[in-house]
Each structure stands twice: as C-alpha cells, then as structure tokens.
Amino acid sequence: MVGGGPAGRAAASACSDAGLAVELVDPAPRSGWASTFGSWVDELPPDVAALSTVMDRVRLHGTSAHVWQRPYAVLDNTALWKHLWRADVTEVTGRAVAAEHGPTGSTVILKDGRRLAAGVVVDATGPARVLSGGRPPHPPAQQTAIGWVVDSATAGAFCGPGEGVFMDWRSAPRTRGGWPTFLYAVRLGPDRVLLEETSLARRPALPLALLRRRLAGRLSDAGIDPQAQLGEERVRFPVDDPLPRPGRVVPFGAAAGFVHPASGFSVARALLRAPWLAAALSGGLTTGPATAARAGWQVLWPPDAIAAHVLRQRSLRALLSLPPEAVPDFFEAFFSMPEPHRIEFLAGEGTSAGTARAMSALFARVPWSVRRSIVWGGMSLGRPPAKHGLGGS
Numbered sequence: 001m002v003g004g005g006p007a008g009r010a011a012a013s014a015c016s017d018a019g020l021a022v023e024l025v026d027p028a029p030r031s032g033w034a035s036t037f038g039s040w041v042d043e044l045p046p047d048v049a050a051l052s053t054v055m056d057r058v059r060l061h062g063t064s065a066h067v068w069q070r071p072y073a074v075l076d077n078t079a080l081w082k083h084l085w086r087a088d089v090t091e092v093t094g095r096a097v098a099a100e101h102g103p104t105g106s107t108v109i110l111k112d113g114r115r116l117a118a119g120v121v122v123d124a125t126g127p128a129r130v131l132s133g134g135r136p137p138h139p140p141a142q143q144t145a146i147g148w149v150v151d152s153a154t155a156g157a158f159c160g161p162g163e164g165v166f167m168d169w170r171s172a173p174r175t176r177g178g179w180p181t182f183l184y185a186v187r188l189g190p191d192r193v194l195l196e197e198t199s200l201a202r203r204p205a206l207p208l209a210l211l212r213r214r215l216a217g218r219l220s221d222a223g224i225d226p227q228a229q230l231g232e233e234r235v236r237f238p239v240d241d242p243l244p245r246p247g248r249v250v251p252f253g254a255a256a257g258f259v260h261p262a263s264g265f266s267v268a269r270a271l272l273r274a275p276w277l278a279a280a281l282s283g284g285l286t287t288g289p290a291t292a293a294r295a296g297w298q299v300l301w302p303p304d305a306i307a308a309h310v311l312r313q314r315s316l317r318a319l320l321s322l323p324p325e326a327v328p329d330f331f332e333a334f335f336s337m338p339e340p341h342r343i344e345f346l347a348g349e350g351t352s353a354g355t356a357r358a359m360s361a362l363f364a365r366v367p368w369s370v371r372r373s374i375v376w377g378g379m380s381l382g383r384p385p386a387k388h389g390l391g392g393s
C-alpha cells in the first residue's frame, strides 16, 4: 500500500482484515490528517458515521433559500485513523518513486533506494498518483477554499444549531464580478464551526488570497470580527483527473479518479470500496499477481462506473463553460430538483443511468440562456473551457 491518507489506510485495514500481509509506505505514516472531511451520512459505512459530528440538515441557496433534510457528517479524523489502524500492518516511512513488475510479484522502489517486495501494489498517493502515471500534463481544474474555524455562537449568523450550509451562492459582499464562490459551513463538534469560502472548480484555480478576502467580507458584513477565527484551513486539489489506465498497480482513492467533480468528495467512496478491493485482491492472488491487479481494477471501475465518471466530467466541463452570472441559476435548478436526482448526481459512485437522469432533469429546469452554455460545454469534450471572469474581487 503506497500512501497513508484515508484511502490508503482504509485499503490497508480492509486487506489486513481479509488476511493479507500489508506494508504501508508513506513519508509520515503516523502524522494523521489535517483536512476537514465531510460526507452525507447515508454514504458512509455506519461504523464511521458513528464516529462523526452529524448535522440533521443543510441549507442551500442558489437564487432562493432551500433546506435539505439529509444528515451530513464531518469525520473525526483521529477517531477514523484509530478505527483504520491495524497492529499487523507494517508501516514503512519512505517515499515511493517507482514500481517494477514480474510474473511473481512487484517491487516498490523508494527514494532512498530501498526495495520492497509485494504481491500487488496499491497506489493511494492521492493527487500525486505517484505510481499511476503521475500528474497529467495539462493544468487541472481545481477546487480551492479558505476556511476559518469560529465558535458556534459566532457562526450563528450563518447556521443554526444542528445544521450546516452545503452551498450558499449569494455572493460575498463587495465582490465585483469574477468567478462565483459559495459559503460552506459545517460543525466540527459541539462548539466549533468551519466557515469556508469555496471555489467548486476552476482552471486555473481561484487564488486563495481572493477567497480569503471574500470570506472576510462575509464575516464583517455579518458583524463578525475576522480576528475571531481560531484557525484557517486551506484547500486545493484537482477535480478532473483522468482515470489511470489499468495495469499492475491498482490505484485507489483520489489517485484512482474517485474525486467527484461536483462536490470534491472521495473519502466516503474510498471507505466503502476498501473491503471490495481487499476481497478482489485476496481472491485474485490465489491465481497470481496479475490476476489480482486486474480484479482490483475491475471491482473499482466496472463499465457502468466508468460511464458515470465520463458523464460527470462532462457536466463539470459544462459548469466551467457557464458565464459567471449563470452559476447561481444553475445551482438553483439543481437544488429545486426532486431529491432522488440530487442524491443520484452527488452519489460517491453513482450509476450512469442515475447520473443521466439527474442531468436531464437539471437541463429541463435551467433557463434557456444557461442551456446553451450547458450544451456547448457538454459537447466540447476535449476542448479547453472558456475563460470567463477569472480573478475579480
């Protein structure tokens, strides 16, 4: 297992539970995870949901206010790390740089020259995709965000007890043009709330300094002193990485294209898929390493999951091609769809039929002006998206 993020740890624990001997390589295998991970509760394994802070509902705002009665969780990273830790997973502190493969297994080569033998190699190195082709050559569309932690009383202007804000597209005060961003607000426990100014996806990424300015504007307009922040979270990760090719290394988590382009989520999917991966590898290894790697890929990426992935990437392109002023209308249409469509579209993995149904329902709801951009964006597969309104304030 290469990479000790949530995906690598989940896969390592599942493989260990399946009776496989596991070595986990990471530059800092014990450092834990600093990012705030959110997910719909119904998409988490129940034992993980039980370890999380749960909000009963979330607020949404496109051009009007909505409340979604769908429980939303923020994971407790320490509890999750402990939950996934296994005494018999051997931790190796190091940085993998390459892998070699033969008929009887693989060798992972570390930067310092050490060589580790393995039956199968899983690449869970996140966006670095170290053993799965590395970073793609083109600049990625990235999600960026700046989040400030405040106490619950301070956050009261944005979300009441027991609730969060999934997306509020009302523009931050004194925002003059530019690509729209939204407020995301989640509870980190009984007395802390994370308020995050988020750019869902942009190529090139929206700068963090701009997001910080917008967040400070929101807070001061609500009468909150920006100095009331207790900590800052900086978010930047790609949302449109292509699927790695199947081969002798099995990619997993963000390295495997799990990141949902419309939410940026991948953790719940990795947690759910880890036992499937472990079962496929363990079954495949009874025949041989190449069979195991193939089985691992196939269980993660059956043809329908690939088709759903392609449709989602298409909808991301359509979103990126929208004129900035149409983005809140687009999300208003999304939030007004029947719940099953919203759930299907945002699903960690989803089905191609469900994704297509949701996209058609969305298309039928958006204004004509937005439809034109969606058609153009959806059809422009492979073309660079139009550069609308970069920068701004």
Ligand SMILES: Cc1cc2nc3c(=O)[nH]c(=O)nc-3n(C[C@H](O)[C@H](O)[C@H](O)COP(=O)(O)OP(=O)(O)OC[C@H]3O[C@@H](n4cnc5c(N)ncnc54)[C@H](O)[C@@H]3O)c2cc1C
Pocket: 002, 003, 004, 005, 006, 007, 008, 025, 026, 027, 028, 035, 036, 037, 038, 039, 094, 095, 096, 097, 124, 125, 126, 127, 128, 130, 233, 234, 235, 236, 237, 252, 253, 254, 255, 259, 264, 265, 266, 267, 268, 270
């Ligand atoms: C701040 C932030 C907030 C996010 N919020 C959410 C959220 O709310 N919900 C959600 O689902 N997703 C969220 N994401 C997106 C995504 O799900 C996360 O990036 C998640 O951490 C991906 O998990 P992963 O284990 O696949 O990869 P990572 O967490 O990136 O883990 C990769 C691991 O591989 C290690 N590694 C890298 N290179 C090497 C190497 N050469 N050799 C060995 N090890 C290596 C790294 O040190 C790291 O430990 C967020 C991302 C960020 C950055």
